[in-house]
Amino acid sequence: MNSEHIKLAARNVDLWFGAKHVLKQVNAAFPQNEVTALIGPSGCGKSTLLRSFNRMHDLVPDVRIEGKLLLEEQDLYDKKASVTQLRKRIGMVFQKPNPFPKSIYENITYGLKINGVPAGQHKEIVERSLKESFIWDEVKDDLDKPAMRLSGGQQQRLCIARTVALRPEVILMDEPCSALDPLSTLKIEELIIKLKEEYTIVIVTHNMQQAQRVADKTYFLYLGEVIENGPTASIFNDPKQQLTKNYVTGHFG
């Protein structure tokens, strides 16, 4: 257990939206090639924490962040760090599938283009990432079709493909299945478990079963604080805190 390599970490992170204190002294460490789930009732700050890792709050006026967020040893909020470079290393999949209003093919190549991947490699990367995301067979004949015509589950897998195409080190997922039907959800869960061989994954989920199915570690957040964390099985079967117990047994949330 001690040998595990911490890929992404938060140290004493506080975050305010205006006067609202949303994250309070959050400490978290996400090991490489593992899936870590963030659970907790709505509004407890799961998305906020996740989005602070790829600096999605940058465009929000009057947000204030204190503490350290680290990728390996690099300070994510270092003034000298390039935020676009950083987001290439830390990919994100959103709650609502948000493919670009372009063709399926362009959805993947757009990220390659702006990140300067030579055009000669595009075709191969498109195929590889669509295969990695378990959607190749469904779309291989329709690569020129608009991505918006795909079903919700296919769109979400395309969004995952778009992310893995850039070979990030970490993939952040914010309730990636909450807008999907059970079958698509199952497919995405399989995919997540497959993806952790290559990537470090942090996933926010509302679904207790899902957390138990996919996550190695689980963090329970409540009102902006990390209440408890540990191996998923012990969080669900043997919680130390009363709050955690109430939540995982469905007494609130």
Next chain:
Amino acid sequence: MKKKLAPFIEWGTLLFCTGTVCFFLVVILWDIVSKGASSLSWGFVSTPPANGMTQGGILPAITGTVLLTLITALVATPFGISCAIYLNEYASDNWSARLVRAAIRNLAGVPSVIYGLFGLSLFVQAMHMGTSMVAAGCTLGLLSLPYIITTTEEALRRIPASTREAALAIGATQFESIRDVVLPAALPGILTGIVLTLSRAAGETAPILFTGVAFYINSPSGGLNQEFMALPYHLYMLSTQHQAIEQVRPLAYGTALVLLIVVFLLNLAAFYIRYKHSKK
């Protein structure tokens, strides 16, 4: 009993109002089409006026209006879109941005004749453009700006934050996300706004009155630095200022019909753009 009657009264009122509006619309259209159709012919749209406007066609007025509208588009579109992008994507929502927005909205309410006066003093006199096509185009461009800014901003606002975030999350800069993702997604709305604005501008009389329109010019549509003829003004002259008003009335209606057709074609273009994009 009351409960049963109420829906019929509500429904009836709405239907009555809609019907009234449609009735007047049809009457206006019918009036212009029936009186103008007789003078409409290939010669009418392809030859200049003759015999002191009592005969001949309106070719210079058509080319004048088309060219003028083009200049208006060239002036208003780049500035309008840039301004809207700045306001909606970059400016933070503070009092100064709100002030600018309120000012733009107020500009949209300024009577067009005042734009004419302003164009006269700025473009014609101060900038030495003289009464000319460019001066009038710039004036109409100014008049169109607030509408284009407002409709573009509206179109940009309809693009959800998640679309912008999708681009940012794969390493796009804010500018790239706007250029490559937000603008293309908002394009149908933006184009619709531009075309509808231009079709209004094409029908304006007051702003070009002081800045370059002429009752009659000899050479069919001269250079950009010369005076020009335009459909709305031609119509105004034919129907109120001509020495033989009764005689030229059919020509006036023909001109009105052509102006309507030009505006209708522009609206059709807007409709087509929206239709094409709704299928994507």
